[in-house]
Amino acid sequence: MKGSLAIIWAIGRKDLLLEIRNKEVVVSVAGFALLVLVIFTFAIDLNQGNAKLVGPGVLWAGIAFAGVTGLNRAFALEVENSTLEALMLAPISRDLIYLGKALGNFLFIAVAQIIVIPLFAVLFNLIVFRWEMLAIALLTTLGFSAVGTLFAAMSVRVRAREVMLPLLFLPVVTPLLMAAVESTSHMVNGRSWSDMAQWLQLAVAFDVAFIVVSAFIFQHILED
Amino acid sequence: MFKVLNLLDPLLVLSAALMGVTLYLIFQWVPTELNQGAVQRILYFHVPVAWGSMLGIFVVSGSSFMYLWKKNEKWDRLAVASAEVGVVFGGLMLLTGMIWARPVWAVWWTGEAKLTTALILFFIYVAYLMFRAYFPPGGQRQRLAAIIGVIGAIDTPIIYFAANLWSQAHPPIVTGPAADAESTLGSDLGMVLLASTLAFTFIFIYLVQTRYKIRKSEDDLVELKRTSTSSSMPAGAN
Amino acid sequence: MRVTNSVPRAGALRIALAMIVAFGVAIAHSSTSFAQDSSVASGIVVGVEVDDSGNLTRFALSDSTGTVTTFDLSFETKYGLENQAGDRWVSSQGEESAEAARRLRDHQERFAPITVSFANGVASSVVEREEGKLETNLGYLFAVFGITWALFFAYVLYMGTKQQVLQHEIAKLKSTLG
The missing domain is CATH 2.40.50 (OB fold (Dihydrolipoamide Acetyltransferase, E2P))
Structure with missing residues (x-):
């Protein structure tokens, strides 16, 4: 068990070190998400009333779309450097490779959110620095990286990779996206845990189901 | 063309006969529903078509699972055939549903749970087919496609649960003349639906079978091409 | 059409046409009748x-x-x-x-x-x-029937063409091989 965690961390850390050096994924995710937010502040005539109504939706739609570009990038790097083959040659089981890669992607999207969410609070004039927000963001990012890592690994060899990943990823994460938007909307309207409990439970169920199934199924993807 | 379609297929003949009976039942036998009028007859097409698309999803996920387990080509062919037919049925389900909703609910579309679920599932299986079309042929394509089939099945209850919660928080806007009227037909309705569903199920099986054969021919062709290139070329050449 | 065996094709064609006519008649007949009788x-x-x-x-x-x-x-x-x-x-x-x-x-x-x-x-x-209920609603009803059958026929036609091309290629390859 301890050994497995060490392997997962080693793979995640490898991606993280690479990212610290070239900053490609985090910058592209955060930049894309911020642009979505800014464009929406122009597209919608924002005021106190409708910021609470549309804000949560815009935030999570932005992060979902930006997340897709980041996931694409993360796996493209592995392919360009042929490091995926090297990883597969290593004497470790496939589910650990999956969990390691998912950990890396989780960290990228989480760091991007640390940049995006405060700026969202400024642009939409909403209070988001609450524990609820942390829980929502963690659960959503966990689900995004669980599903995203699986699909990104699947679509690396597809001709139109940039198109294929969002087409696969977005419909599958819709329930999670609904949960994130609805609970954020409860939060900005000043309601607390009990109101968003059902949504958070849904997010937890989604995360658990997809982490377990993906780890289990990942061996079929990297099989050759 | 007509020969390869095998129009004398007992399944097709049976479904044509049943469809004739169904059309008679729909337009002649069953009385007009009082709240909705003639449009209610759309239901006799919409429900069986929706059933067909659900059947498609069920077969895709089942045979995807079997493919991952047994690695037998046969399951992959069945999966792709029923995915394609399922998407055709699913598209019809969405279209007929919208056409029905317009006069009855006064909107083409609304955030009702079943509608949202159907639409998202439709997108997932369209993505499944696109993935197959874009991925280079071979064993890996079949394996990865099977994974998408299984993921779609796992996601279905979660999507439905989420869509349900969502539509409770945002009650669907339906304002049409018969938005919440109970049906006045009762058992007549069930009778016609049964006949119609049976007819469409036979059409579904016929279409899947035809698509399955095409997939088989494609495999045969690839196999033939491989033997022809290896036999016509001198040994050692690639 | 490169189908050598023409006998079953003619039979199938006749049945297909009869089916289309039967569907058409059934729809046309019933559409007038339930508005009239x-x-x-x-x-x-x-x-x-x-x-x-x-x-x-x-x-x-x-x-x-x-x-x-x-x-x-x-x-x-x-x-x-x-x-x-x-x-x-x-x-x-x-x-x-x-x-x-x-x-x-x-x-x-x-x-x-x-x-x-x-x-x-x-x-x-x-x-x-x-507002125009019984009359205009018929338009929606027949839109549904039209779309359903058009889509099914288009899909069957598409599959037929595809299968025919495949079979033709297979036959050609087989003849060059054998």
Whole structure:
């Protein structure tokens, strides 16, 4: 068990070190998400009333779309450097490779959110620095990286990779996206845990189901 | 063309006969529903078509699972055939549903749970087919496609649960003349639906079978091409 | 068409054509018949006749041209009528005839239009007239049928062409090999 965690961390850390050096994924995710937010502040005539109504939706739609570009990038790097083959040659089981890669992607999207969410609070004039927000963001990012890592690994060899990943990823994460938007909307309207409990439970169920199934199924993807 | 379609297929003949009976039942036998009028007859097409698309999803996920387990080509062919037919049925389900909703609910579309679920599932299986079309042929394509089939099945209850919660928080806007009227037909309705569903199920099986054969021919062709290139070329050449 | 064996093809073609014609006839026939053999009249109620216990026995309708028609009722006559608030009441002559009389009087006082389906002077259903309802709704119904069949035929045709091309290629390859 301890050994497995060490392997997962080693793979995640490898991606993280690479990212610290070239900053490609985090910058592209955060930049894309911020642009979505800014464009929406122009597209919608924002005021106190409708910021609470549309804000949560815009935030999570932005992060979902930006997340897709980041996931694409993360796996493209592995392919360009042929490091995926090297990883597969290593004497470790496939589910650990999956969990390691998912950990890396989780960290990228989480760091991007640390940049995006405060700026969202400024642009939409909403209070988001609450524990609820942390829980929502963690659960959503966990689900995004669980599903995203699986699909990104699947679509690396597809001709139109940039198109294929969002087409696969977005419909599958819709329930999670609904949960994130609805609970954020409860939060900005000043309601607390009990109101968003059902949504958070849904997010937890989604995360658990997809982490377990993906780890289990990942061996079929990297099989050759 | 007509020969390869095998129009004398007992399944097709049976479904044509049943469809004739169904059309008679729909337009002649069953009385007009009082709240909705003639449009209610759309239901006799919409429900069986929706059933067909659900059947498609069920077969895709089942045979995807079997493919991952047994690695037998046969399951992959069945999966792709029923995915394609399922998407055709699913598209019809969405279209007929919208056409029905317009006069009855006064909107083409609304955030009702079943509608949202159907639409998202439709997108997932369209993505499944696109993935197959874009991925280079071979064993890996079949394996990865099977994974998408299984993921779609796992996601279905979660999507439905989420869509349900969502539509409770945002009650669907339906304002049409018969938005919440109970049906006045009762058992007549069930009778016609049964006949119609049976007819469409036979059409579904016929279409899947035809698509399955095409997939088989494609495999045969690839196999033939491989033997022809290896036999016509001198040994050692690639 | 490079099909060598032409006998079964001709048979299949004939059956396919017969099927298309049969579907067409069935749809065309029924579309006219269920609009005709129970005719439809719309207008406002101009007279309501009840028996001693207050049950509806006959009513008169004036259509847009001013023609007044009197309708008899049968045990099976169905009602689908709304009050001023828009609540719909659905029942039949056999069940709540007295209520039907009250509802029609209410419509008479409000000049609220209704649509009557009838055969031989006996009304089979008496419903609230909604904007062009029975007539325009047929468009939606036939849109559904048209789209469904067009899509199925297109899909079958597409599969047929694809299979034919494949079989042709296979036959060609086989002949060069063998």
